[in-house]
Amino acid sequence: MSNITRDQFDVLVVGGGPAGLAAATCAAECGRHVGVVDDNPALGGQIWRGEVGKAASEAVDWYARLRAAGANVLCGTRVFHQPEPEVLLAEAPDGPLELKYNKLILATGARERFLPFPGWTLPNVMGAGGLQALVKSGLPIAGKRVVVAGSGPLLLAVAAYLRQHGAEIPIICEQASWGSLVGFSLALLRQPQKVRQGFALRKQLAGISFAASSWPVSARGERAVEEVVISQSGKNKTVPCDYLACGFHLVPNSELAALLGCRLRDDLVQVDDYQQTSVAGIFCAGEPTAIGGLELSLVEGRIAGLAAGGSAPAAKPLFAEREKLRKFARVLDRTFSLRAELRGLPLPETIVCRCEDVTRSRLAQHTSWRAAKLQTRCGMGPCQARVCGPATGFLFGWAQDSIRPPIFPTRFENLITFNPEAERSEITGGRG
Amino acid sequence: MPEPITVTVNGTSLAVPGGATVAVAIVLAGAACRKSVTGETRGPLCGMGICYECRAVINGQLHCRSCQIICQPGMEVRTDE
Numbered sequence: 238m239s240n241i242t243r244d245q246f247d248v249l250v251v252g253g254g255p256a257g258l259a260a261a262t263c264a265a266e267c268g269r270h271v272g273v274v275d276d277n278p279a280l281g282g283q284i285w286r287g288e289v290g291k292a293a294s295e296a297v298d299w300y301a302r303l304r305a306a307g308a309n310v311l312c313g314t315r316v317f318h319q320p321e322p323e324v325l326l327a328e329a330p331d332g333p334l335e336l337k338y339n340k341l342i343l344a345t346g347a348r349e350r351f352l353p354f355p356g357w358t359l360p361n362v363m364g365a366g367g368l369q370a371l372v373k374s375g376l377p378i379a380g381k382r383v384v385v386a387g388s389g390p391l392l393l394a395v396a397a398y399l400r401q402h403g404a405e406i407p408i409i410c411e412q413a414s415w416g417s418l419v420g421f422s423l424a425l426l427r428q429p430q431k432v433r434q435g436f437a438l439r440k441q442l443a444g445i446s447f448a449a450s451s452w453p454v455s456a457r458g459e460r461a462v463e464e465v466v467i468s469q470s471g472k473n474k475t476v477p478c479d480y481l482a483c484g485f486h487l488v489p490n491s492e493l494a495a496l497l498g499c500r501l502r503d504d505l506v507q508v509d510d511y512q513q514t515s516v517a518g519i520f521c522a523g524e525p526t527a528i529g530g531l532e533l534s535l536v537e538g539r540i541a542g543l544a545a546g547g548s549a550p551a552a553k554p555l556f557a558e559r560e561k562l563r564k565f566a567r568v569l570d571r572t573f574s575l576r577a578e579l580r581g582l583p584l585p586e587t588i589v590c591r592c593e594d595v596t597r598s599r600l601a602q603h604t605s606w607r608a609a610k611l612q613t614r615c616g617m618g619p620c621q622a623r624v625c626g627p628a629t630g631f632l633f634g635w636a637q638d639s640i641r642p643p644i645f646p647t648r649f650e651n652l653i654t655f656n657p658e659a660e661r662s663e664i665t666g667g668r669g
Numbered sequence: 670m671p672e673p674i675t676v677t678v679n680g681t682s683l684a685v686p687g688g689a690t691v692a693v694a695i696v697l698a699g700a701a702c703r704k705s706v707t708g709e710t711r712g713p714l715c716g717m718g719i720c721y722e723c724r725a726v727i728n729g730q731l732h733c734r735s736c737q738i739i740c741q742p743g744m745e746v747r748t749d750e
Contacts, residue, residue, distance in 0.1 A: 276737065278737060278738070278739050283717055287688075348715060348717065348719045351714070351715075358709055358711060360701050360710060360711065360712030361696075361712060362714075363712070363714055363715075363716065364714060364715050364716060366715075366716065366717070367713065367714055367717070368716065369716070370715075371693055371696065371716045374688075374689060374692070374693050374716070375685060375686040375689025375690065376689070376697070377686075460701075588705075591705065591711070591714070592706075592721065593706060594705050594706045594709070619724070619732070620719060620720050623719050623720065624715075624719070646732070
């Protein structure tokens with residue numbers, strides 16, 4: 238049995254993306270002993286994946302500030318359980334880790350929403366952010382044809398990134414209508430930062446065809462995807478490709494918040510002015526509170542870090558900026574809400590739960606998430622419904638039931654190592 | 670760009686860019702990551718450790734999420750393809 242390592246922090250931050258980096262930095266600059274845990278091999282989250290070591294990135298500035306403030310960084314470390322109040326258990330590369338804290342900041346980010354359609358389980362059909370993450374992680378994409386589809390501003394960012402790395406983008410399919418996209422563009426005009434980003438994107442995407450009210454109907458191929466049938470203005474069209482990068486906007490990673498008893502509404506973590514959740518001493522920042530993008534994540538992270546670090550008054554001047562960015566989040570939400578036609582995408586034989594290979598027709602026999610789960614094993618595989626949960630929520634209107642530990646699959650020895658009665662030989666410092 | 674490193678995927682060695690994740694090595698090797706419970710071949714989906722589609726056997730350890738692990742020289746990767 239592996240030995241458990243113990244660590245104790247004034248402020249523990251779960252998640253090292255922009256919100257977590259800003260939160261940890263601000264809390265550490267208040268003089269607190271801070272730890273940041275992140276499941277990924279490096280800090281930066283998805284948006285700054287691979288950029289922490291690069292020059293000319295905002296990520297580098299935050300990373301330098303974090304280091305200067307003396308926070309401990311624990312990467313490759315995933316929190317899976319809260320065995321008792323103010324203690325989290327995590328799986329680290331060298332074995333289980335017990336993390337004690339006085340204040341906790343959840344900055345667990347968001348994931349892509351995936352919707353099932355025929356052929357979506359074929360290799361090389363990936364999330365839009367999913368393919369981008371792989372390319373950031375070393376996958377050569379030059380000369381490959383990538384159809385980018387789904388919904389949300391991420392599609393444009395991904396298409397621009399892939400093209401910059403040599404990919405050919407035959408088409409970008411956005412399920413939202415031109416009407417809602419025009420409303421979105423008008424809202425962008427009120428955000429100077431976003432206007433600049435928008436113009437830069439437009440230049441990077443010049444010449445790529447962009448279709449609104451368009452979505453993938455099916456993906457086909459022998460061993461991997463070879464072509465995708467898209468619906469464009471009511472007509473079907475076949476587009477040959479090497480990859481289909483498809484994600485339907487984002488959903489919050491609020492499982493840990495739910496496990497800790499924080500109040501959620503529509504899966505979003507509810508917070509007060511200082512980003513504190515309904516549980517005293519637990520804060521939340523970034524995408525789990527609202528899908529709002531980088532700038533909102535940063536300002537929420539700063540507010541949470543200052544408040545958890547004991548400098549709440551210093552956070553007050555940031556409220557106005559946050560309010561402006563939250564308005565933008567609400568526009569995002571409206572613009573990229575899913576159209577009803579997408580419910581018709583999966584055929585009866587289409588797999589909806591990829592972990593357990595449960596088809597739509599098997600799910601359609603049930604009237605609730607719980608019944609479907611018990612009868613078909615839908616949502617009971619290793620992803621623990623992180624993929625099929627949002628999909629069945631959209632397809633059938635099912636709400637998920639309560640969350641139970643471990644919130645991620647973990648090795649058996651990690652579950653049995655925790656013993657609250659055991660002698661606690663505290664160790665300090667991380668591997669940061 | 671860091672120096673390429675060599676790993677083996679299902680017994681065949683291949684060079685991958687330094688810093689690449691194991692999921693990238695598997696895709697470059699032309700292999701699928703796993704067989705689903707009904708026998709479909711699957712590759713990475715989310716690229717960020719959520720979906721578990723990219724799990725593979727790495728240096729003998731089962732069910733590793735290959736998208737979250739950086740390739741090390743000489744690493745042995747097996748998929749159940």
